[in-house]
Amino acid sequence: MAIKKTSLDIDGQDLMSKVLLDLINKFPGFKDKKVEFAHLGSEGGIALYPSGGAALLNSKKDITGRVTQTCLFPFSIVWKAAPSTEKMRINVKELLDLLGKWLEQQPVIVNGKEYQLKDYPATDGSRVIKSVVRTQAAYLDSVEANSIENWVISANLHYENKYNT
């Protein structure tokens, strides 16, 4: 049986990682936190992890020779924490869910104030972010030996890449 090869947008993957990391660090619920890229401290932290690269889903060419690629960039955000109470644990999960909702451009309430992401940030000019869609609500992925918990939220970032041939 022939195996269909998945094409990747390598440049887009690198770019979206940077753009998404900047965007997540602008989340109103993370004012006193810094999200890092693919790195978590031993005691705690929040990090963005791309999951497998930016896949090319579709490619169309118009009669002027301009190509529009539809791409998918799956990612996860991991929050490593040591919540000592149930309330703290719920807070971690709810804040991650709020982040996911905010990335989906839905209105969210943080500390009693409403926020909504109006526009996705510009990138390199040829790539445009179209949407972010959560694939899973925040969940407890693992508990380490010293009761440190890893909470995860996963989503897909959809973007288009246009260029002339």
Next chain:
Amino acid sequence: MAETQAQAVIANSEVIKREYLVHYLDASFGSGAANYVRLGKDLEDFAEELNPDVETKKNIWGEQTVNHNGYEVSSEVDPYYARKGDALFEKLEDIAIDRKRGANCETTMVTARVDEDGQVIWARREDVMVIPKSIGGGTDGYQIPFGIYNNGNRVKGTWSTTTKTFTPDTE
């Protein structure tokens, strides 16, 4: 020698890329200097349908004769997404929202073929009527798809892709 000749045959029979047949519509619609806008952004398919008027007859000897009475040429631009700063969109919107007709829909279209180096091989200009088909569309963008109906006065000339001007040949 045979391999080179075969390669030459293959090279000469390569499919010509679609982007080498270019279409421009004058967005001024007769008011002021011509402002040619290239058609094709977002269009995966565009063709001038020639709609030939052909009548075939067979006589009692079994001989077929063909009567060709010309063409009724038209084309469709669908989808057409409204873009900020696009002169053609502004004109189409003006026609569509006030349901304008007649001379308000008249303009010219230039069709040309270019080679790989951008040199124009041939160019023709013809009077056309541009008539919107609908206004609105789905959530992916504001659309005004339209039909182009050729209206005669077809002339041969030269086209400049840099200045976007058409110069009719002198007889």
